[in-house]
Amino acid sequence: MNHPAEEPQEANAPMNHAKINPFDETAAQWDAEPRRVDLARAVGQAILRHARPTPDMNVLDYGCGTGLLGRFLLPHVQNVTGADSSPGMLQVLEDKIRSDNLRHMRATRLDLEHDPVPETRYHLIVANMVLHHVRRIDVLLAAFHRMTLPGGMVALADLDAEPGTFHRPDTKENVFHHGFDRREFMDCLRQVGFVEVSDATAHVIRKPIATGEVREFPVFLIVGRCAGDERPPRPGHDQR
Numbered sequence: 001m002n003h004p005a006e007e008p009q010e011a012n013a014p015m016n017h018a019k020i021n022p023f024d025e026t027a028a029q030w031d032a033e034p035r036r037v038d039l040a041r042a043v044g045q046a047i048l049r050h051a052r053p054t055p056d057m058n059v060l061d062y063g064c065g066t067g068l069l070g071r072f073l074l075p076h077v078q079n080v081t082g083a084d085s086s087p088g089m090l091q092v093l094e095d096k097i098r099s100d101n102l103r104h105m106r107a108t109r110l111d112l113e114h115d116p117v118p119e120t121r122y123h124l125i126v127a128n129m130v131l132h133h134v135r136r137i138d139v140l141l142a143a144f145h146r147m148t149l150p151g152g153m154v155a156l157a158d159l160d161a162e163p164g165t166f167h168r169p170d171t172k173e174n175v176f177h178h179g180f181d182r183r184e185f186m187d188c189l190r191q192v193g194f195v196e197v198s199d200a201t202a203h204v205i206r207k208p209i210a211t212g213e214v215r216e217f218p219v220f221l222i223v224g225r226c227a228g229d230e231r232p233p234r235p236g237h238d239q240r
């Protein structure tokens with residue numbers, strides 16, 4: 001297997017924080033919801049169109065969950081590392097890797113909002129629907145920039161700004177953003193050092209909200225390139 005050296009902490013390593021991760025509880029049933037599978041496929045197709053990954057690339061799928069997006073991209077790249085803060089999600093991915101003999105995919109525990117930034121660099125970092133669960137987006141994007149090889153790319157998918165109806169009231173505990181304004185988000189990417197930043201609509205999620213009405217929630221894909229060798233100052237993890 002041709003994975004980059006100096007990988008972050010392994011999937012079954014103990015969590016830094018004692019708090020229960022709510023994603024652990026949904027992990028086993030995550031893929032049973034067709035809406036999630038459809039979204040990952042649509043985002044994967046948008047990444048093929050807009051980031052144009054190649055077979056020599058090492059890819060990080062950050063906030064990978066059960067690995068739906070990374071699994072879609074796997075045939076198009078050299079290898080995929082799925083990273084997530086939920087041991088439950090990572091266990092489901094580990095099981096898939098074993099049962100489907102995915103020799104070029106691996107799972108690892110990582111929370112870039114709280115953990116030190118690993119030394120590993122990637123040609124492409126992708127993330128689907130994790131950003132709204134991260135309080136300090138500036139810390140996360142700066143970490144992505146440090147982890148992207150010069151000339152490499154990020155391709156990040158999440159909800160456009162929404163009125164706070166996407167998540168059920170009982171699942172809002174770990175939701176820190178009601179989607180994102182694309183222009184502001186693209187400016188954040190430029191501020192940490194990405195260039196050639198562009199956006200597209202990858203998908204529109206149709207789902208019932210708490211009242212029972214079905215609403216549409218557009219999902220953007222924002223792509224940026226890491227210009228050169230220079231790295232921005234490492235964000236202080238005590239800035240939160």
Ligand SMILES: C[S@@+](CC[C@H](N)C(=O)[O-])C[C@H]1O[C@@H](n2cnc3c(N)ncnc32)[C@H](O)[C@@H]1O
Nearest residue numbers: 023063064065084085086089111128129130133
């Ligand atoms: C809505 S799910 C999306 C999962 C997957 N990307 C998909 O498309 O099916 C969000 C994922 O982000 C993970 N997550 C939330 N906060 C995180 C953080 N700070 N660092 C890493 N992963 C995080 C959760 O554990 C969960 O697996």
